[in-house]
Amino acid sequence: MLLKKLTEAIGVSGGEHEVRSVIVKEITDKVDHMYIDKIGNIIAYKKGNKNPNKRVMLSAHMDEVGLIVVNIEDSGLIKFKSVGGIDPRVLLSKIVYIGENFISGVIGTKAIHLQEIEERKKALKIKDLYIDIGTSNKEETENLINIGDYIAFNSKYIEFGNNLIKAKALDDRVGCAILIEMLDKEYDFSLYTIFTVQEEVGLRGAKVAAFHVNPDIALVVEGTTCSDVPGTESHEYATRLGEGPAISIMDAASYSDKDIAKTLYQIGIDNNIPVQYKKTTFGGNDSGAIHLTKEGIRTGAISIPCRYIHSPSSVMNKNDYYNCIKIINLFLEKIEGEDFHGFHG
């Protein structure tokens, strides 16, 4: 399955090449033109049948959060920092792959019986953790690992429960998978898909890719946070698993184009496809960079709810995936007949 292949590929921000190869292979036969820009974004398009100058852009980011090697201790143990936002509490005892040769390691810390009482009360920070790759000194580690090597979670794609999937990097390989599926159809307008780099470190790839494409309309496809779990008040839920893709209204990086947001939501309602609004306003995605490009670009975002996002075991519902594809398909069909300038208001 596509999502298995994509989530098991490694692509910590700035080191997306393995993911890029998977995607390039998948889309080569589907697109009219494909281009990899100077910072590693894939920009692929299918020329429109009737109005090739009208450009609709779908965007998903290839990178995942991860870690990076910053120091090798005399003991051979590895110190690291995070790349993108990771809660250090999810790291302990996880198995990771390090560097281009996928050296396996285990994230460790001082054993509980050796910790002071005060230490036990506090959540572990990244500085309290290290990675053990089974070597016995610095030299042995240095033969296998370099400072600056990326570290990714080792986490298999698993299907379980009622239509659920557990994998690493669902944010945003799920978006990449959806974009690939969107390339099967023909449209009147030119359909651009951009697979961006370095979203998790500040929406960087999307900024230059959007500048290159300068589309009339952009839609970001994301994996987003889902907090429908014990300990959270229901008014604090961002999204709910299995209740449909989530349409963004506003977050810290952008205020979605209201016509796009409303149209996406209404398509769900009118066609009996589960759909929800994302109810929290913190965080951001590639929309933040895209909508402020050049003279401004009408941009919306649709996301698959993911529990335990930014961890080795994020969880999504397959129905949300299929419903997201349905809504995007209907959205593209709907705007096909629209004069894009009239689309606003």
Next chain:
Amino acid sequence: MDFMDNDKVLLLDKLLNTFGPSGNEEDVSKIIEKEIESHVDEIHRDAMGNLIAFKKGKGKKIMISAHMDEIGLIITHIDQNGFLRFSNIGGVSHSLSNGQRVQFKNGTIGFISNEHLDEKEDLKLEKLFIDIGVSNKEEAENKVSIGDVVSFYGPLVINNNRGFSKAMDNRISCFVLIEIIKRIKNNNNNIYFVFTVQEELGIRGAKTSAYRINPDLGIAVDVTKTGDTPKAQLMEVSLGNGPAIKILDASIICHPKVKELLISTAIEFNIPYQLEVLEKGGTDAGAIHLTRDGIPTGAVSIPTRYIHSPGEMVDFEDVKNAIQLLIKFLEKEIN
């Protein structure tokens, strides 16, 4: 009250009353368009919703901007009993919001209150809710939806030569630009009057409109805070002492030539002014000056007390002098 005649009061009142939290500036934009369309050569509305009005002249391309948006709240949840939860749009203080009335675009008015809290320090936006006087979720959903936004409710009050209202930040500057458009003569420059969106969310509209216009010189008009209230934080700007010519804020160090030209214009025409050094906060100028190859940019501010509250207060003498200063500046031949 010579300056604020009846027509001006009516226009300002309409601008202030109109609903326009960031991202929802359409109504404000329509009112402004109607007010200025017969006085400008072209009007354009861009993808973000910025309203760009062009007045043709001979010389340089100047962009003068004022943001249309005001702070507000966005509804994120409606509970079984019809109470609304919300998040902020722009810099909304939880302590200032609590106990306020708020209004929706459709006219619905609500009241903000808080959950019972053991400690005052526990007050956060997440602990507040809006009551719109309904008894269940269904009744609430007949009036409002998730994603709807609200602004403060705070009609204009005028005492002596001062006025206070919600949204004075930054409709007072929209008012200033409208007055300039109506009154400016002897046009030596090509002037783009830009009414921008989403300033309160991070200076967004100014960024894309400046990219489009690519002016030779930029000026932002916005409000700035004062230090003239009891035990205020130190700030050398007072209500009534004239428009403030910005030296710097957190978003820009104003271009020396623009700043000097504003100061020399004020001196030449005997217009009172004060200098503004604002430690926190930014304006459209911050986005404009970093556009494309870089754009020499300055800013003129209307001194305003109680910014981001329902009672933002200005002195109309400052407003009058800001209009005068900017007209004289824009009428100059700029090299």
